[in-house]
Amino acid sequence: MTCSVGVIGFGRMAQAIISPLLKSGKLKSDQIIGVVGRRESIASISERFPSELCICTPDSSEAIKAWNAPVKILSIKPQQLDLVSKEANQCIKPESSNSLLISLIAGVKLQRLKAIFSESFCVRVVPNAPVFVGSGLTGISWGDSFPIDKVSLVKDIFEPISELIDLPEAQLDAFLALTSSGPAYVALIVEGLADGAVAAGLPRELALELAHKTLSGTASLLNKKKLHPAQLKDMVASPAGTTISALRHLEKSGLRSALIEAVVLAAERSKELS
């Protein structure tokens, strides 16, 4: 990538995206201008990145450069969008038309983005927390009329940290409800399993470690052997054995239904927020 990249909102997610691009040499530090909301944030971010990478606040002249970069990554919280769009209005120059705006903001539709950033080609991306360790999933909605020559640029940015899935925008809420909120559901399950093992007599630290490993090993087995979850369940549950006793309890307690409702509720909430 040779052009400059303005990152508006240089928080956790933006840093997870930019770091591997710097490490791999796909981007150089002096190509990036990161904008944060508060001056206090600058020092701690600067400690973690090379000094050539510019971190600034919205009221600086560097922020104007970020807004007029050929590639802009918008990684602020949804509730910050009204303020940030006012800042953008004051900064964006007419000559920066045909630039690319990549929005990570959960729930903000392409139609709204295009109305605010009419100078740019807008694309929505929905990454999930495992991008922090390079094992994420990123849903991408290109919308209509996204120029084909800019597709690979977007893919180059997200591929180092995640698998990419193209989706119609109408499916992004469901995607987010499963993949972005999913790590929280899974974390709850791991914690519950560890608590169970502690109740059954294992030390806490060991119980947590075993719960993690059971989860990652199971995911790997499902994935590598291309098993349907029902096949794996039936493989493990022998007649009159321990697993089927436990499964009977989980079904009686409504675990499956609780998970279904959780994903549906998260998708509905995502729709509501947009």
Ligand SMILES: NC(=O)c1ccc[n+]([C@@H]2O[C@H](COP(=O)([O-])OP(=O)(O)OC[C@H]3O[C@@H](n4cnc5c(N)ncnc54)[C@H](OP(=O)(O)O)[C@@H]3O)[C@@H](O)[C@H]2O)c1
């Ligand atoms: N984290 C996740 O797992 C995840 C997953 C999927 C999608 N996302 C989406 O990614 C986006 C960013 O999330 P995050 O977790 O990275 O949030 P974050 O760490 O809170 O980052 C938000 C960034 O925006 C900056 N900011 C605030 N006001 C601003 C302004 N007026 N102008 C420019 N920058 C401003 C903040 O600076 P200060 O800190 O100085 O205020 C901070 O650097 C969100 O829309 C979120 O929905 C996150």
